[in-house]
Amino acid sequence: MNALSPSLLPVMATPILSIKNFSVVYPSARGVKALDNINLEINQGELVVIAGVSGSGKSTLLRSVNRLTENDRAQMTGSVVFDGTDVLNASSKQLRQIRSHIGFIFQEYNVVERLPILTNVLTGTLSKTGFWASQFGIFKEENKTLSHQSLVRVGIDQKRHSDRASNLSGGQKQRVGIARALLQKPRLILADEPVASLDPITANLVMNIFKKINEEEGITTIINLHDPVLTFKYGRRIIGMKQGKLIYDKPIEAINRATFEEDIYGRPDAE
Amino acid sequence: MDGRTLSRRGLGRWGSWTLLGRSLFILSLLVAYVLAFRAVEFDPANILQNLHHLRNLLGKMYPPDFSHFDQLIRPLIQTLQISFLGTLFGALLAIPLVAFGTQVVIRNPWIYWPIRSLMNLLRTVPDLVYAVLFVVAFGYDHGPLAGMVALSVFSCSIIAKLASESADNINRRPIEAIEATGASKFQVIRYAVIPQLLPAFIDHTIYVFELNVRVAAVMGYVGAGGIGQQLLTQLDLLKYDTVFAIILTIFALVVVIDFVGNRIRDALLHGLRMPFPVQVLTWVALGWTAVWSLLSLDVNPERVLIGLGYLKNLLWAIVSSPAMEFFNISISRMWESLLIAFVGTTLSFILAFPLGFLASRKYTGIPSQVAFWVKQIPGAIRAFPELILAIFFIASFGPGPLPGVLAIAIHSIGMLGKMNAEAVEKIRKEQVEALQATGANRAQVFRFGILPQVLPEFLALAIYRFEINVRASTVLGIVGAGGIGMLINEALQLRQWNIIGLCLLVIIPVVIVIDFISERIRRKLIEGSHSA
Numbered sequence: 001m002n003a004l005s006p007s008l009l010p011v012m013a014t015p016i017l018s019i020k021n022f023s024v025v026y027p028s029a030r031g032v033k034a035l036d037n038i039n040l041e042i043n044q045g046e047l048v049v050i051a052g053v054s055g056s057g058k059s060t061l062l063r064s065v066n067r068l069t070e071n072d073r074a075q076m077t078g079s080v081v082f083d084g085t086d087v088l089n090a091s092s093k094q095l096r097q098i099r100s101h102i103g104f105i106f107q108e109y110n111v112v113e114r115l116p117i118l119t120n121v122l123t124g125t126l127s128k129t130g131f132w133a134s135q136f137g138i139f140k141e142e143n144k145t146l147s148h149q150s151l152v153r154v155g156i157d158q159k160r161h162s163d164r165a166s167n168l169s170g171g172q173k174q175r176v177g178i179a180r181a182l183l184q185k186p187r188l189i190l191a192d193e194p195v196a197s198l199d200p201i202t203a204n205l206v207m208n209i210f211k212k213i214n215e216e217e218g219i220t221t222i223i224n225l226h227d228p229v230l231t232f233k234y235g236r237r238i239i240g241m242k243q244g245k246l247i248y249d250k251p252i253e254a255i256n257r258a259t260f261e262e263d264i265y266g267r268p269d270a271e
Numbered sequence: 272m273d274g275r276t277l278s279r280r281g282l283g284r285w286g287s288w289t290l291l292g293r294s295l296f297i298l299s300l301l302v303a304y305v306l307a308f309r310a311v312e313f314d315p316a317n318i319l320q321n322l323h324h325l326r327n328l329l330g331k332m333y334p335p336d337f338s339h340f341d342q343l344i345r346p347l348i349q350t351l352q353i354s355f356l357g358t359l360f361g362a363l364l365a366i367p368l369v370a371f372g373t374q375v376v377i378r379n380p381w382i383y384w385p386i387r388s389l390m391n392l393l394r395t396v397p398d399l400v401y402a403v404l405f406v407v408a409f410g411y412d413h414g415p416l417a418g419m420v421a422l423s424v425f426s427c428s429i430i431a432k433l434a435s436e437s438a439d440n441i442n443r444r445p446i447e448a449i450e451a452t453g454a455s456k457f458q459v460i461r462y463a464v465i466p467q468l469l470p471a472f473i474d475h476t477i478y479v480f481e482l483n484v485r486v487a488a489v490m491g492y493v494g495a496g497g498i499g500q501q502l503l504t505q506l507d508l509l510k511y512d513t514v515f516a517i518i519l520t521i522f523a524l525v526v527v528i529d530f531v532g533n534r535i536r537d538a539l540l541h542g543l544r545m546p547f548p549v550q551v552l553t554w555v556a557l558g559w560t561a562v563w564s565l566l567s568l569d570v571n572p573e574r575v576l577i578g579l580g581y582l583k584n585l586l587w588a589i590v591s592s593p594a595m596e597f598f599n600i601s602i603s604r605m606w607e608s609l610l611i612a613f614v615g616t617t618l619s620f621i622l623a624f625p626l627g628f629l630a631s632r633k634y635t636g637i638p639s640q641v642a643f644w645v646k647q648i649p650g651a652i653r654a655f656p657e658l659i660l661a662i663f664f665i666a667s668f669g670p671g672p673l674p675g676v677l678a679i680a681i682h683s684i685g686m687l688g689k690m691n692a693e694a695v696e697k698i699r700k701e702q703v704e705a706l707q708a709t710g711a712n713r714a715q716v717f718r719f720g721i722l723p724q725v726l727p728e729f730l731a732l733a734i735y736r737f738e739i740n741v742r743a744s745t746v747l748g749i750v751g752a753g754g755i756g757m758l759i760n761e762a763l764q765l766r767q768w769n770i771i772g773l774c775l776l777v778i779i780p781v782v783i784v785i786d787f788i789s790e791r792i793r794r795k796l797i798e799g800s801h802s803a
């Protein structure tokens with residue numbers, strides 16, 4: 001414990017994200033819970049991977065943290081507290097505030113194809129941009145500079161920054177998505193299957209970007225993955241989900257490699 | 272590189288403009304619009320002041336007088352017969368043009384380019400100008416026949432254009448596969464091209480039939496048969512209640528035809544295969560309708576040939592010695608037509624913008640019943656031909672460009688509202704969520720997540736509509752709604768055909784240039800600029 005600087009101690013004491021007795025039901029699911037009584041605490045600076053087969057509730061969990069689940073009219077019960085703020089009871093203004101502190105990265109990249117790459121990244125600063133300035137597309141010079149820098153950092157060449165985002169490859173779009181999240185100066189990064197649509201080489205490149213951001217800036221990061229190899233390679237703490245329940249939660253050091261896949265995904269012939 | 276040059280290179284055109292530059296640009300745009308609105312006599316105060324004329328007119332029209340409905344039945348049937356035969360012959364004429372006008376099978380530019388040029392040339396002439404030309408050539412005694420031939424040429428131009436665009440986009444692989452077997456050109460066409468193209472061809476043909484019913488309904492106005500002639504007579508007699516009855520009849524006809532046509536086209540689109548007996552029945556019914564229409568319109572090949580011969584001489588005479596003394600006036604009238612189309616299209620763009628969102632439940636969250644009814648508005652509006660709207664507004668506001676603007680603005684909402692709603696339906700939820708996730712507010716999500724997904728489409732559609740409206744605004748003047756059509760009307764009254772020749776010489780190049788520029792802009796809007 002002596003190695004820890006004193007300033008980190010109080011932060012360690014209060015988790016940045018704390019989820020209690022949390023359940024989610026989609027209206028079309030006839031009462032079946034997409035998430036079933038989840039209890040979870042994430043501490044400042046952690047790099048967490050959530051693993052599980054598709055349909056196990058990984059996306060629902062991440063999308064609940066910034067209430068994107070509302071777009072699917074999901075019913076949420078329990079509590080989600082981000083950085084001391086109650087997410088589920090936040091007013092729409094508070095919710096925007098919360099969202100501005102969370103960088104969210106999507107499987108399908110979710111860049112606005114018709115906008116230039118740079119503008120896509122600049123949308124990360126919208127919560128701090130005034131009404132008229134944003135309607136006329138006027139951004140602060142310092143933010144433009146930051147956007148260029150962060151694009152270059154994730155590996156998008158300077159001379160492409162004014163191209164439409166639709167001209168990019170999948171891996172490049174995902175990097176734009178990451179750069180956009182970085183412009184938010186996030187306290188937490190949530191990435192929902194960020195590499196599921198990418199080839200193995202590109203997937204590793206993108207995962208390394210997350211790893212670097214986490215190590216260099218200490219930004220807390222939660223990544224959903226369905227691939228066991230990547231999960232084991234990048235996760236510092238691994239959480240397993242199955243049918244809406246949390247079934248596994250261990251730091252990487254405590255994981256038994258031999259049984260890990262079976263513990264989380266189950267035996268293929270068991271069903 | 273410092274931050275300034277970085278962002279200058281980074282944000283590209285609009286984004287890199289200074290605030291002053293943007294303000295100046297918007298200001299000059301506004302000034303241009305104010306001038307254009309003044310030029311077409313669009314003055315809101317004046318419109319409001321004259322609103323009571325419109326109310327009076329509506330009062331005289333209501334209730335509609337259907338007591339002479341029995342006299343409408345024959346012209347109504349004639350309208351349908353003219354549209355049917357016009358579409359049929361148009362489709363038949365279009366087949367060779369499509370076959371040789373695409374580079375799918377025949378890749379010889381010496382064949383391809385002349386045919387493409389002919390197709391584009393045919394398409395520049397507005398529908399009613401065809402009607403005028405053929406009525407003059409065939410004589411007023413043969414109005415319905417002239418109308419049918421005019422519609423055939425008009426239909427041919429549109430079907431050929433649409434079908435050759437479909438042909439350009441067909442899948443080349445099956446063609447290569449058949450070619451690879453050593454098949455001849457005709458075998459390739461028979462086994463790889465026709466099966467792919469036939470559904471689209473039939474779709475375009477039915478669509479053109481829907482268009483033709485609207486045109487045929489008003490073509491009588493220039494003497495080309497059908498119910499339009501009745502409309503003209505009753506208007507001259509100022510019997511507005513009977514006029515309203517005729518308008519409602521045309522409306523009902525168009526709505527029914529559109530409904531049936533849409534159903535069939537939808538079914539075709541979803542790959543409906545008719546059972547063999549139904550196919551046979553359909554062909555028999557179509558053949559029987561054709562024969563019946565030919566007989567009752569008294570279509571006589573000899574008469575058609577004589578008419579075409581006369582048309583050739585007429586065209587040669589009027590185009591080789593156009594009434595150049597009217598050149599200046601024709602140019603200023605053409606300019607007025609362009610302004611009418613420009614202002615009318617702008618207004619309909621503004622009106623159709625919210626309509627596109629209201630007709631789609633996706634991002635407005637309005638109740639589904641409301642969305643359903645909003646969705647019906649464009650279809651209903653589209654069923655009133657521009658010419659009838661123009662006549663209505665002329666009766667309220669007097670002749671001039673304003674009725675033309677209003678007619679175009681309202682009629683265009685039909686297509687733009689419908690197509691905008693389709694663009695809104697295609698909005699990708701993922702791109703919207705990305706904006707929500709950054710903590711942006713609703714206005715910002717709209718500006719950066721939704722607008723970029725639909726605005727290029729909305730603009731491209733409006734620009735495409737502008738192409739169509741330029742053609743419309745050149746002919747609306749025939750009923751008194753401003754622009755170069757007024758000159759055509761005067762020429763008709765004075766029987767000075769070489770003025771019509773001059774008008775053709777002015778309209779055709781202008782339309783060609785506008786089509787060309789419009790296509791460029793539309794492509795740029797949708798595909799965006801590639802800066803490598």
Ligand SMILES: Nc1ncnc2c1ncn2[C@@H]1O[C@H](COP(=O)(O)OP(=O)(O)O)[C@@H](O)[C@H]1O
Nearest residue numbers: 026028029034053054055056057058059060072
């Ligand atoms: N928008 C939705 N509407 C209804 N059910 C949904 C929706 N999204 C997810 N579900 C259901 O919730 C469960 C969890 O899904 P999800 O969170 O997407 O899992 P994962 O991301 O692990 O694949 C699944 O049973 C899925 O079918």
Ligand SMILES: [Mg+2]
Nearest residue numbers: 055058059193
């Ligand atoms: Mg998922």
